[in-house]
Amino acid sequence: MTAPYLSISRRIRETPFTRRVEEAKVKSYTVYNHMLLPTVFHTLEDDYHHLKSQVQIWDVSCQRQVEIRGPDANFLLRKITPRDFSTRPTNRCTYLPVTDPNGRMLNDSVLIQVREDCYWLSASDNDINLWISALAIGANLDVTVKEADICPIAIQGPKSLSLMEKVFGVPIRDLNYFDVEQFDFATTNLLVSRTGYSGQLGYEIYAKGSQLALAIWDTLFECGEHLNVRVGCPNLIERIEAGLLSYGNDMTQHNTPIECGFGRMFTPATNFDYLGLSALNAEQQNGPRRMIRYLSIDGPTVPICSQPWPVYIKDNQVGHVSSAAYSPAAGTNVAIGMITSDAWHDGTVVQVKTPRGRYEAKVFVCSQNKRNTRKVNTC
Amino acid sequence: MTAPYLSISRRIRETPFTRRVEEAKVKSYTVYNHMLLPTVFHTLEDDYHHLKSQVQIWDVSCQRQVEIRGPDANFLLRKITPRDFSTRPTNRCTYLPVTDPNGRMLNDSVLIQVREDCYWLSASDNDINLWISALAIGANLDVTVKEADICPIAIQGPKSLSLMEKVFGVPIRDLNYFDVEQFDFATTNLLVSRTGYSGQLGYEIYAKGSQLALAIWDTLFECGEHLNVRVGCPNLIERIEAGLLSYGNDMTQHNTPIECGFGRMFTPATNFDYLGLSALNAEQQNGPRRMIRYLSIDGPTVPICSQPWPVYIKDNQVGHVSSAAYSPAAGTNVAIGMITSDAWHDGTVVQVKTPRGRYEAKVFVCSQNKRNTRKVNTC
Numbered sequence: 128m129t130a131p132y133l134s135i136s137r138r139i140r141e142t143p144f145t146r147r148v149e150e151a152k153v154k155s156y157t158v159y160n161h162m163l164l165p166t167v168f169h170t171l172e173d174d175y176h177h178l179k180s181q182v183q184i185w186d187v188s189c190q191r192q193v194e195i196r197g198p199d200a201n202f203l204l205r206k207i208t209p210r211d212f213s214t215r216p217t218n219r220c221t222y223l224p225v226t227d228p229n230g231r232m233l234n235d236s237v238l239i240q241v242r243e244d245c246y247w248l249s250a251s252d253n254d255i256n257l258w259i260s261a262l263a264i265g266a267n268l269d270v271t272v273k274e275a276d277i278c279p280i281a282i283q284g285p286k287s288l289s290l291m292e293k294v295f296g297v298p299i300r301d302l303n304y305f306d307v308e309q310f311d312f313a314t315t316n317l318l319v320s321r322t323g324y325s326g327q328l329g330y331e332i333y334a335k336g337s338q339l340a341l342a343i344w345d346t347l348f349e350c351g352e353h354l355n356v357r358v359g360c361p362n363l364i365e366r367i368e369a370g371l372l373s374y375g376n377d378m379t380q381h382n383t384p385i386e387c388g389f390g391r392m393f394t395p396a397t398n399f400d401y402l403g404l405s406a407l408n409a410e411q412q413n414g415p416r417r418m419i420r421y422l423s424i425d426g427p428t429v430p431i432c433s434q435p436w437p438v439y440i441k442d443n444q445v446g447h448v449s450s451a452a453y454s455p456a457a458g459t460n461v462a463i464g465m466i467t468s469d470a471w472h473d474g475t476v477v478q479v480k481t482p483r484g485r486y487e488a489k490v491f492v493c494s495q496n497k498r499n500t501r502k503v504n505t506c
Numbered sequence: 507m508t509a510p511y512l513s514i515s516r517r518i519r520e521t522p523f524t525r526r527v528e529e530a531k532v533k534s535y536t537v538y539n540h541m542l543l544p545t546v547f548h549t550l551e552d553d554y555h556h557l558k559s560q561v562q563i564w565d566v567s568c569q570r571q572v573e574i575r576g577p578d579a580n581f582l583l584r585k586i587t588p589r590d591f592s593t594r595p596t597n598r599c600t601y602l603p604v605t606d607p608n609g610r611m612l613n614d615s616v617l618i619q620v621r622e623d624c625y626w627l628s629a630s631d632n633d634i635n636l637w638i639s640a641l642a643i644g645a646n647l648d649v650t651v652k653e654a655d656i657c658p659i660a661i662q663g664p665k666s667l668s669l670m671e672k673v674f675g676v677p678i679r680d681l682n683y684f685d686v687e688q689f690d691f692a693t694t695n696l697l698v699s700r701t702g703y704s705g706q707l708g709y710e711i712y713a714k715g716s717q718l719a720l721a722i723w724d725t726l727f728e729c730g731e732h733l734n735v736r737v738g739c740p741n742l743i744e745r746i747e748a749g750l751l752s753y754g755n756d757m758t759q760h761n762t763p764i765e766c767g768f769g770r771m772f773t774p775a776t777n778f779d780y781l782g783l784s785a786l787n788a789e790q791q792n793g794p795r796r797m798i799r800y801l802s803i804d805g806p807t808v809p810i811c812s813q814p815w816p817v818y819i820k821d822n823q824v825g826h827v828s829s830a831a832y833s834p835a836a837g838t839n840v841a842i843g844m845i846t847s848d849a850w851h852d853g854t855v856v857q858v859k860t861p862r863g864r865y866e867a868k869v870f871v872c873s874q875n876k877r878n879t880r881k882v883n884t885c
Contacts, residue, residue, distance in 0.1 A: 132534035133512035134545035136813045137828055138631060138754030139536065155511035155520065158537035161631070161754065166513035230644060232638070251601070252517060259637040264607060264781070265644015363573030375540065384638070402643070434516045449516055 130155065139163060142188035143204050143337035144344055159189035159252050160442045165360035172455065175364045178327060182286035183359025184347050187324070188278035192247040192333065193256045197270035200244050203263055206400075209407050210382060212238060218498075220305045220320050221376060222392065223248065224384035225255060231407030232382050233258060234372040237322065239307050247333070252372035253502060278340045282347065283329035286354045289328050290369045292348040292436035295319065300392035304328070312343065326369025326465040326496045327396065364452040367461050370421055370494025377419060377449045377463045386470075388463065417446055417467045421495065424488040426477055428453040432481075438488070440480045445470035446480050448488075454495060461495050462488070509534065518542060518615055521567035522657050522716035523723055530737035537570035538631050544739040551834065554743045555785040557706060558835075560790075561665035562738025566703070567657035568872045571712065572635045576649035580621050585779075588763060588772040588786050591617060599684045599699050599772065602627065603763035604634060607787030611761050612637060614753040616701065618686050626654060626712070630753035657719045659789035661726065662708035665733045670709050670728040674698065680707070691722065702719050703740045705748025705875045743831040746840050749800055749873020756798060756828045756842045762786065765844065796825060796846045800874065803839035803858055804869040807832040811860075816858045817843060817867070827858050833874060840874050841867070 133139070142148075148233055155165040165186060168174055177183065177501040195204060205213065209230075215242045224236035229408055234255040239247045250256070259273040264303075281289060292298045295310045299319070302308060309319035323329030334340040348356060372378055378387045383406070390411060393432045420440075435447035446466035454461040462479070475490040491498060511520070512535055519541040520744045521527075533546040544565060547553055556562065574583060583602075584592065590608075596619045604613035613634040618626045622857040629635065639651040661670060672680045674689045678698070681687060685697035700706030715717040728737060751757055757766045762785070771792060801817075814826035825845035832839040842860070849856055870877060 130511045130514070131532060132509045132546075134534045134536045135509070136536065136755055137812060137814065138752065139812075144612060153510060155513045157513045157515065162507055167511075227639075238610075254633040254636055257633055258640045260606070261637045261640035262644045265641045265646075268646075305847075373515075373517065376515055431514055433516060434520060435516065 137181045141483070142186055143340045144186040144188065144280070147344060148186050148358060152360075158345055160191045160250060160254075161223060161477060162189040164189045164192070166363070168358060168360065171452070174359060175362045176324060176358055177357055178284050178362050180285065181355045181357065182282065182284035182290050182342065182351060183325075183357050184351070185281035185283060185360050186358075187281045187331070187361075189247045190279050191256075191273040192258060192277040192279070193250050193258060193272065194245065194247055194275040195270060195272050196245040197268075198244060199263070199268035201244055203248060203259065203268055203270050204238070204248075205484065206262065206402055207233075207259060209401055209403060211393065217307055218250070218308055220322055221309050222389075224387070224389050226384060226394070226401070226403035226407070227380070228402045228406070230375070230403035230410065231380050231382050231475075232378050232384055232387065233380060235372065235378065239318065239320070241318070242335050247277070253374075270309070276333055276337075277333050278337070278346070280332045280334070280344060280466055281323045281329060281338065282332070282390075283323045283325045283359065284327050287328050287330055288357075290347065290351045290354055290356060291319075294346060299330075315339065317343070319424075324371055327365070327366055327373070337453070350500060363450070364454055364461075367450055367452050367463055368456060368495040370463070372419060372452060372463065377465070380467065383410055383415065385410050386418055388419050390415075409440040414468075417465050417469055420446075420464055420466040421491045421493060422448060422462040422464055422477075422479070422488045423457060423491070423495075424448075424451060424486045426460070426461055426486045427483075429460045429462075429486065430483055431460075431480055437484075438466060438470070439480065440470055440475075443469070456499075457495050460486070466490055512537070518870060522719045523565040523567065523659075526720075527565050527823070528725060534735075538815055539570045539629060539633075541568040541570070543568045544737075545742070545857050548735060548738065550742060550831070552740055553738060554741045554834070556736055557663050557704060557738055557741050557744055559664065559736045560736065561661065561669050561730060562661035562736050563723065563728075563730070564660035564662060564739050565657075565704075566660045566710070566740075567629045568631075569658045570584040570630050570635075570656070571654040571656040572638060573620075573624065573652065573654040574638060574649060574651050575624040577623060578642070578647040578649040581626055582626060582638065583617070584629075584658070585641065585781055586612075586638060586779055588829075590778065590784060597685055597687055598631065598688050601699055601765070601768075603768050603771070604637075605763060605780070605782035605786070605874075606759070606836060607781045607783035608788065611753070611757050611763055611766065612757050612759060614751065614757065618697065618699070620697070621707055628655070628658070632753075645792050654714070655661055655716075656712050656714055657716070659711045659713070659719065659726070660702045660708060661711070662702045662704045662738065663706050666707050669726065669730045669733055670698075673725060675711075678709075691725075694718065700800055703750055704744055705750070706744070717769055720801055726845060741830070743833055743840075746831050746842055747833050747835060749842070749875060751798060751842065752829060756844070761844065762789055762794065763791050766799050767798050768793075793847075796844050798844040799825075799843055799850055800855070800870045800872060801827060801841040801843055801858070801863045801867045802836060802870070802874075803830060803837070805865045806862075806863065808839045808841075808860055811841075816859045817845060817849070817857065818864075819849055822848070824856060835878075836874050838864070845869055861873055
């Protein structure tokens with residue numbers, strides 16, 4: 128499929144940063160949570176090299192923060208996920224798979240506890256706020272659920288710490304992966320987390336209101352000039368190398384969190400009756416039929432994966448690929464897919480059927496990045 | 507804002523007709539219900555003239571059909587809308603505003619009763635299936651809610667009856683506006699309604715499954731060759747002339763159905779406790795603060811309306827414009843907006859502030875099409 132234009136209308140929401148993104152000559156967008164999300168500025172490869180060597184500021188306003196507030200907020204949140212987050216320290220972000228009564232993935236979110244009875248759930252691409260609101264109404268819970276007026280900014284790349292330190296001072300150094308803390312900014316303070324949708328060092332800032340958000344954005348660029356800072360965006364190549372899954376691409380409402388590799392985040396032995404409990408208990412006992420795997424695909428650069436590509440061993444389909452790109456670091460194509468137990472072992476040789484024909488490929492348990500680091504033994 | 511490219515991925519779903527749409531050289535898309543919806547083929551104006559004089563086939567797969575089935579289906583549906591559809595004949599489509607507990611628009615849908623305990627709700631752009639499912643779970647109702655495997659095809663334009671008669675025979679002539687009936691097709695039968703998102707004569711076909719859908723699509727083109735049939739799509743200019751509202755553009759979750767002009771569809775005197783009842787009762791008693799209105803805007807062709815444009819009388823803001831385009835039929839720009847009671851009377855002169863400056867404009871109670879037809883007295 129050739130690249131078409133995107134028609135703009137109010138329904139595809141702009142963000143406080145859209146003008147800045149346009150000034151930086153954004154080439155293409157996707158639509159995420161009814162909002163513009165940039166995908167390419169220079170070229171996919173040029174953006175990739177810059178992200179892996181410098182620092183970028185990303186408009187990730189589309190990571191809408193669903194605010195769940197009130198006496199029943201904790202109870203409601205525990206209903207929607209298999210993960211027991213109640214023992215997590217409040218200065219930690221929590222990855223939260225949201226499941227339906229059949230244990231299928233409804234959302235792939237990150238939870239922050241803002242105050243005792245107030246949480247922000249960073250939503251992936253669907254209107255999970257409608258799901259959470261309606262559950263609360265149906266069960267008559269004392270809680271309010273709304274989309275908060277928060278447009279997150281991501282600061283990603285190896286030089287992100289230098290930039291963040293210039294803006295927020297030395298204490299930012301103490302922020303560990305997935306930590307979230309308040310930091311001073313001008314006359315206010317802001318939530319900052321060490322998170323982001325890349326395999327690089329990175330941070331995310333959560334500011335309330337458009338005006339403050341834009342002031343932060345501009346400050347980041349002023350402070351980052353000497354660091355070769357650029358407007359950037361999540362990069363398809365880099366996120367596949369890093370093994371970061373995308374809801375709607377690599378997993379859908381047809382997959383369980385166990386298939387997605389999140390099974391270690393929750394145990395079957397819980398007394399709390401969350402939505403999906405019995406289905407997930409059964410799957411943990413019997414084992415999943417298929418799981419997320421990472422692939423290297425030989426041959427020339429693969430096209431854009433807009434539909435799942437079947438994966439075969441001889442004539443038997445053993446899964447599909449859902450995201451793929453040529454990786455300069457790997458010197459080959461890298462991919463993410465859902466693979467059945469016949470083929471999910473490390474090093475299994477398979478064939479991937481793309482619109483340009485069959486490619487030889489190999490299945491791995493870990494992503495490209497993890498295979499090339501010391502993390503290889505722990506993944 | 508200049509036209510950017512749309513990045514394609516599996517998350518932005520293709521339809522059974524995407525290849526046909528690409529072969530017809532689609533120029534641009536929007537994303538609607540996580541799915542590709544074409545917006546321009548030749549040019550917006552050329553598409554417009556063809557739609558108003560010929561017949562077009564549209565891929566409106568993005569009008570996802572939410573299937574609500576089971577003993578409590580009727581009860582659940584009555585909970586989510588102020589409109590009492592229970593007295594409607596089963597061969598009629600029903601326009602259904604979906605409201606939240608504050609009486610605000612959550613969706614702008616059309617309901618079809620498929621069997622006694624089975625309905626399809628044609629959803630506008632949000633995951634209203636999540637809302638409906640979660641209400642059912644929370645209230646423990648005996649009903650299943652799912653996105654049905656149905657990709658609607660629209661046949662729109664003055665020659666649509668000729669084409670439909672060639673495919674479905676003479677009985678199609680008996681279909682009145684908003685009627686829905688079963689018609690034979692090959693060895694099966696199909697639901698066909700006289701509906702569509704244009705002011706032209708038009709039909710929509712609901713086929714289960716991709717294979718059947720594609721067979722219908724191809725049959726329509728074979729039968730329509732002599733009618734100059736084209737692949738088309740909802741046309742911005744034509745839908746504004748016709749006064750067709752767009753959820754996300756002309757109304758959002760901040761508006762009530764009364765503000766949108768749907769107040770006549772429901773009466774406050776109901777015993778059924780739907781979500782939003784007390785808020786809408788109060789608004790019907792006190793009257794709305796603002797309402798949907800149609801505008802003509804003088805001067806040169808307006809740009810694309812990607813953010814609401816404020817509407818003024820002198821220095822007082824009296825509302826905003828949400829959709830606008832140059833209308834060849836009107837010989838001026840036409841628009842849709844939300845206007846407060848100070849300015850909502852027919853013929854009120856206002857100013858619209860666009861990114862290209864202030865334009866003189868006039869407010870009308872009826873859309874461009876209705877002002878030019880005998881319907882002017884009934885609207």
